[in-house]
Amino acid sequence: MHEVLLVEDDEMIREATRLTLESSGYAVRTAADGTTGLALFREQAPDVAVLDIMLPGLNGVSLAGRIREESGVPVLLISARNDPVDVVMGLEAGADDYVTKPFDGMVLAARIRALLRRAAPAEHRPDSTPLTFGDLAFDPETLDVCREGKPLALTTTELKLLQEFTASPGTVLTRDLLLERVWDYAWSGDTRVVDVHIRRLRCKIGRERIETVRGFGYKLRP
Structure with missing residues (x-):
């Protein structure tokens, strides 16, 4: 049984x-404020954290950042506000996804299942070989990523994105397609979540490596 921390x-x-x-x-496990939520996170090591943005003590964005500093556990933010600034700040802090209030509880449960599937270990592929793209090297079996020979630490979401791009280098991948494959959305989602995580991935593997195709999506330069 997977354990959820709800703050x-x-x-x-x-x-x-x-x-x-x-x-x-x-x-x-539940908490009513960010400070207690962080203590519970460290004590229980949950499988996923669901955090309200507006929390007393330590707000959800700050709490997401603290969790990301210590763990790769999936983080989902919930908020009554759909202000793009709040959304982007939360994702930049390290959250993997967000849901706006009011939300359907079953939809939230489905989004958590999607996060857990993404966090599951990748299937072993004995025929896979390391791939190189300029100064970037990616091993699809071990999921090791290096740039200029130095290892990079990517989040689960960033690794999933890189898997999609390296599987089809030079091919334009739309935001909707990435939402479906990486975030496992069977319904329409907010493409801002894609843009923010692409920006974070670019900072690590090189801004020029992923090209924006205006009006369509993104592609990996071979």
Whole structure:
């Protein structure tokens, strides 16, 4: 059974969400503020963290950043505001996804399942060989990534994106396609989540390595 850490200061939302997630098969630990949430995270080592952005003490964006400094555990933000600045700040801090309030509990459970699938170990592919793209090297079997011979630390989301690009170098991948393959969305999602994670990936592998095809999407330069 996967364990979810839910940090939400609104008692009604917190309890309703806990009950929905537990009915979906998750073990749920809850906290009402960011400081307690961080302590619970360190104590319990959950499989995924669901954090409200507006929290007393340590807000959700700061908490997401603290978690990302210590762990690669998937982080999902929830917020009553859909302001692009809030969304981008949360994703830049290290969150993998976000959901706006009011949300359907079953949709939230599905988004958590998608995060857990992405975090699962990749299947072993004995015929895979390391791939090189300029100064970038990627081993699809071990998931090791190096630039100029130096290893890079990528998050699960960044690795999934890189897998998609290296599987089809030179091919334009639309934002909707990346949402479907990387975020496992079977429904329309907000493409800002793609843009922010592409920007983070570029900072690590080289800004020129992934090209923007305006009006369509992105492609990896061979």
